[in-house]
Amino acid sequence: EIVLTQSPGTLSLSPGERATLSCRASQSVSISYLAWHQQKPGQAPRLLIYGASSGATGIPDRFSGSGSGTDFTLTISRLEPEDFAVYYCQQYGSSPPTFGGGTKVEIK
Amino acid sequence: EVQLLESGGGLVQPGGSLRLSCAASGFTFSTYAMSWVRQAPGKGLEWVSTISGSGDNTYYAEFVKGRFTISRDNSKNTLYLQMNSLRAEDTAVYYCAKCGTWALYSFDYWGQGSLVTVSS
Numbered sequence: 001e002i003v004l005t006q007s008p009g010t011l012s013l014s015p016g017e018r019a020t021l022s023c024r025a026s027q028s029v030s031i032s033y034l035a036w037h038q039q040k041p042g043q044a045p046r047l048l049i050y051g052a053s054s055g056a057t058g059i060p061d062r063f064s065g066s067g068s069g070t071d072f073t074l075t076i077s078r079l080e081p082e083d084f085a086v087y088y089c090q091q092y093g094s095s096p097p098t099f100g101g102g103t104k105v106e107i108k
Numbered sequence: 109e110v111q112l113l114e115s116g117g118g119l120v121q122p123g124g125s126l127r128l129s130c131a132a133s134g135f136t137f138s139t140y141a142m143s144w145v146r147q148a149p150g151k152g153l154e155w156v157s158t159i160s161g162s163g164d165n166t167y168y169a170e171f172v173k174g175r176f177t178i179s180r181d182n183s184k185n186t187l188y189l190q191m192n193s194l195r196a197e198d199t200a201v202y203y204c205a206k207c208g209t210w211a212l213y214s215f216d217y218w219g220q221g222s223l224v225t226v227s228s
Contacts, residue, residue, distance in 0.1 A: 033211055033214070035214060035215070037153075037215070043220075044203055044218040044219060044220050044221055045153065045203070045215075045218050046218065047208075047215060047216050047217070047218075050208065050210065050214055050216070051210065056216060057216075088152065088153055090153070090215070092211050092212070092213035092214045092215075093211070095167065095213070096155055096169055096170075096213075097155045097213035098155070099152055099153040099154065099155070100152070101152050102152050
């Protein structure tokens, strides 16, 4: 199975700053089948990005995804108060689908 | 608006059984594959099982094969997860998720989750 490693584990930033989250795969992800999900405490995950760089329905354009092969990035251009959460990358190109361990974006 | 509402969670003893349900609305249920994903307390997300739109094809994580059964009733717009031989390590919030049109294991909408606690 494909192992996804996210870094850093925790990112401490202030509102208005730029956040850059990394997701590295143990082997190449097929057809850039890589998604990013956001999860706030006590809530269900929400899809942000699919296909490595396509924004899901209703997602603000401050969220963007990039990358291919084994290295992927989620960028939040300017952090809003509601963006402080845990972010998971997920590959869905091969079975079993797998998730990274998550990056927590916290208020500095 | 897509809505997914899980039910059926609770406290069960090791070796016991539980059936989760997920009532779906806001989309043509039978058109989409559906999945269960779980999250142990304080941990990350872990895929459990997926079923095709027709129900003809099912897929399982190795750690639940032979113990869990995914099914659906398209006439009731409802997804199920029958869980048998439960273990302490199955303790988690179980989310149902709608699969996207672009790939089988893509998850584009999530329910609020149902907590399953396996303990004596």
